[in-house]
Amino acid sequence: MLSDPSWLVVPTEEKNWTTRGEPKAGWKHAHIVAFAGKFDWARPKRILSSPPLLPRTIYFWQRGWFLFSMLSVIVVAVVFSIRQGLKLTVQTRSQKLLERERDRIARDIHDELGAGLTQLTLLGELVLRETPPGAATREQLDSLCGKTRRLLGTMDELVWTVNSRRDTVQDFAAFVCEYAQEFLSSTPIRCRLDVPDHLPPTPLDLPARRNLLLAVKEAVRNVAKHSGATELFLQIRVEDEKLVVTLEDNGVGFVAKTARSARNGLRNMGERLSDIGGVCRIAGAPEKGCRVVFSLPLHPPTLTKNPLAAWFRKILRRTRPTDSAE
C-alpha cells in the first residue's frame, strides 16, 4: 500500500497542534489505506470493535405525542380566550344598550306620566277652589288631589330607582335625605341629618338601591306613626367598605306590646336587607328611643372576580356621557 510519510497522527491529548510550525518528535506516521474512489470498501481490511450503540434517551417532553398535546392545549386556550373576550364585549354592549333603554323608559315615565298626573292635580285644585266650603264634594276632591300627589311622589321614586345616572352612594344619600326631610316636614318630628360631604362614588346596583330605600322609608314611617318622637337623626356613613344608615329617634322606644303592624314592618326591613346581603339591627329600650341600623357591604369597582370585566367596566364608565343639562 502506498503511504505518504508526510502524514502524521496527532495524539488526542495534544493541544494547540494547529498553531505549530513543525511536527513534534514521536508522532507516529499515518497509514493511508486508500484514496477515496479507489478503495474496495465492500471488503474491509480490519474491523475494529466499537462500543455497543446504546439507545439515545429521549425524554417524554421530546416525544411527539407530548408536543402535539401541548400544542393543542395552547390552541384551545387561545381560542377559548378569544371567545370569552368576544362574549364579554357582546355582554357589556348589550348591558349598555339595556341601560340606555331603561333610562329612556324612565324618562318617558317622567315626561308623560309626570306631566299627566301634574295636570290632574292642577285641575283637581282648580275645581276644589270652585267648590263652596262645606260641600260634600270638597273632601273628596281634596282626597283626589292628595292621591294624585302621592302618585307623583311614587313615580318620582321609581324613576330615581331605575335611573342609571343616579346610582352612586352619594346619589342614594341625597335622595334619602330629601325624602326624610320632606316626609317629616308634615309631622311634628324634626329631621336631623348627619351625612359627610364626600361619600365615595361607589355604585349601588338596582336591587340594593331599591331595597335599602324601601327599608329606610319603612323605618321613617314607623318613627312617624309609632314613636311619638320629636327628633329623628339620620346618619349615613361608609366605613370598612360598608354602607351604614342609622336612624335614631328620641321617642318611646320599644313598648312591651308593640303593634302588629310595627312588628311586621320590622320584619320587612330585616328581609329587605338580607335580600341584598345586608344586615338590619334594631336596638331600643322603653322610654329611651329606638335606633335602627342598616348595614350593607359595598363592592368597590376594582374588586370583582374577573379583572378583565373590571377593566371593561372602568372603560365604559369613563366613556359614559357626563350629566346633561336636564
Next chain:
Amino acid sequence: MRLALVEDVAEMRESWRQLIDGLPGFHCVCTCASGREALRVLPGIMPDVVIMDIQMPGMTGIECTLRLKELLPRTPILILTVSADTQTVFRALEAGADGYLLKRSRPDQLQTAIQDVLEGGAPMTSEIARRVVASFRQRAAKRDETAGLTPREEEVLGYLSKGFANKEIALKMSVSYETVRDHLRNIYEKLHVHSRTEAVARYLGSSSTAETLPPADEE
C-alpha cells in the same frame, strides 16, 4: 304682585294661570309658551316674579333662566319642576334661579314659595345646602375668590345641611329670623355670581364671559 309664567304645555299654562290668579295678592299678568318668547316679552312687562318650567323643548328652563337674568337681574325666578332631582335643581340655582317648587305642590306651598323668592331666596333643602357649600369650596380651591362665603353664611349653610329650618337656625345662632333670611339672600346672590361663567359655558356651549352672551334669537 305681578307674576309671569313660562310653561310650554298649553293646558298646564292655563291651569297654572288660574291657580296663581286665585292666590290672594298675586296676579298672573303674562304667560309665555317658550323660553324664546319669554326673553322677547318679559323685559317689556317687567314682572315682580317669573315662574319658569324647567323642562321645555327648544330652550330649556335653565338656559332661559340664564339669559333672563341678564336682561332682568333684579327679577327673582322660581323654577317649577316635576321631580326633585337635586342635581337638576342645583344646576337651575347656579344658572340664576332663586328657588324651586315641585309642580305637585299645594297652592298654599306655591304661595309660600313665591313669597320666599320675593324676599330673597327659597329655603334650601339639606342636599342643596350641601351642594352649595361644596361648590364654594371647590371654587376656593381653584383660585383666590374674593367674594367667598362669610363665616356666618357658612354657619347657616351648615345648619341647613343638617336639616334645620330657618326659624331653628335663627334660634341656634341667636339672631333674628330676618337675619337668617338676609344671609340666605346673600348666599343665593354669591352663588349666582360665582356659577354664572360656568353655567354660561355649560349651557351656551361657548367660553364667553357673562358680558358677552350671544343673542338668544338666532332666527
